[in-house]
Amino acid sequence: MPDGHRSGFACFVGRPNAGKSTLTNALVGTKVAITSSKPQTTRHAIRGIVHRPDAQLIIVDTPGLHRPRTLLGQRLNDVVMSTWSEVDVIGFCLPADQKIGPGDRFIAQQLSKVSKRTPVIGVVTKTDLVGQAQVAEQLVAAQELMDFAEFIPVSAVNGYQVEQLSDLLVTQLPDGPPLYPEGELTDEPEVTLVAELVREAALEGVRDELPHSIAVVVEEMAFREGRDDLIDVHAELYVERPSQKGIILGHKGERLKKVGTAARAQIEALLGAKVYLDLHVKVAKDWQRDPKQLRRLGF
Template structure:
């Protein structure tokens, strides 16, 4: 790393489902955060580390800012506020495919509360929009604030303009040495990453009200003596018996699908074949119960 290297923290903000986690994964070059069509997929501050010739970017992925309906929702918003107060750069994201609306304006205005951080605007999902649409969005986003240090259109899917974004972000970081050793892409534990992979698999194809009710806990990760197989025991936690039935499916068919999808993501992470045992349990109204939230890591 060069003598005048820069390093620091950036976080992406925006409405749920504008592509923040996908953008983080694309920048880091590895799947660090799970992604889903469902809003509020991200539930923790997940750090991804990007090394560039001029320094190091630590990308902090956070939940989307939303109007909370449960104690969990409130805690997720509190988490976002805490992260925003700590980072060097806040990058506001809006998709090229949708007009800027009241939710975007509210989030952009809320950045006034974080005067320490530099501000960047990003128009995401340009691969899914035409030139006119992208231009329209750039104008709308530019008008949201007067203090953007940069306004950048990009596509996480195709990689278009990702280098431009990382170079711009690095310029805005303070001078200083790398914060993480070379070769580290995240400070997430293996247990956390495995739990998230299982939750991502469980989210696929579920009905609208169910995603918020799904949590995953890891009971055990243990390599077998021969080193060729790793045992993973995990619990999928839901709020009601009816939700448990949905997750398990007819004669266990849905749970088997979740298991095979999750296994495909876990095996490259642990470096062996995996024996995955999933148990579904009910923790009634856990999103609203402070004790249950604490047990589940919120």
């Protein structure tokens, strides 16, 4: 282990759609957290691992914190709060193109409970979408939210200050050897990542009422008998109502076919092998409010 090597955990927080997953992917340099223009995309604390000569930074990607309206919402918030207490540094993401609102103030209020122990860095994201004057305004507004250890404007899209953000996060980590082997980018089981990729593909282009209502369970994933170049993946997409099933399937199943094609390309890239993807849509009535179904679907 080189002298002065640091290793530890960071997480990004922010209201839904603040650019947390895109930033994680930019820092890790590959796609580990799913991204979508829909809020509430991330449900699992997927970790991306940044390997540097001087440090190993493990990024825990939490769901967006929001005022919960359902049991699922409450469980997602619990995931967030328990993650905050376990990391070495927190990045609070505030998109440059949106005014600071009640959602951000709610998060700042929750964060101030841990900020005595855990340094919080203010990260103004999406700076590529606005002019410099607006970035400066956002930085000033953000300073009134809470007591930040540091501040930095970034753009995950064009790479602006992503390296500098990595440096800032690393300075807050304790000294220690790497916690994961070189070359590993996430410790999330492949089945979880595959389910997330299917969900991401299913979310693209559907109407806004669906994001919360899709859960994906990979029932089976294995090499086809007698072949080591083809993986069979059987997955179920769960929605809450028959009308939603219709939206996912599309006219004569066309929409589901497109979802399958898009997801398969991503899964093949992830697994490095040809994939046969078998998707089925099922209705699990009001699963977000039912503890038994939430457990079965992995929450």
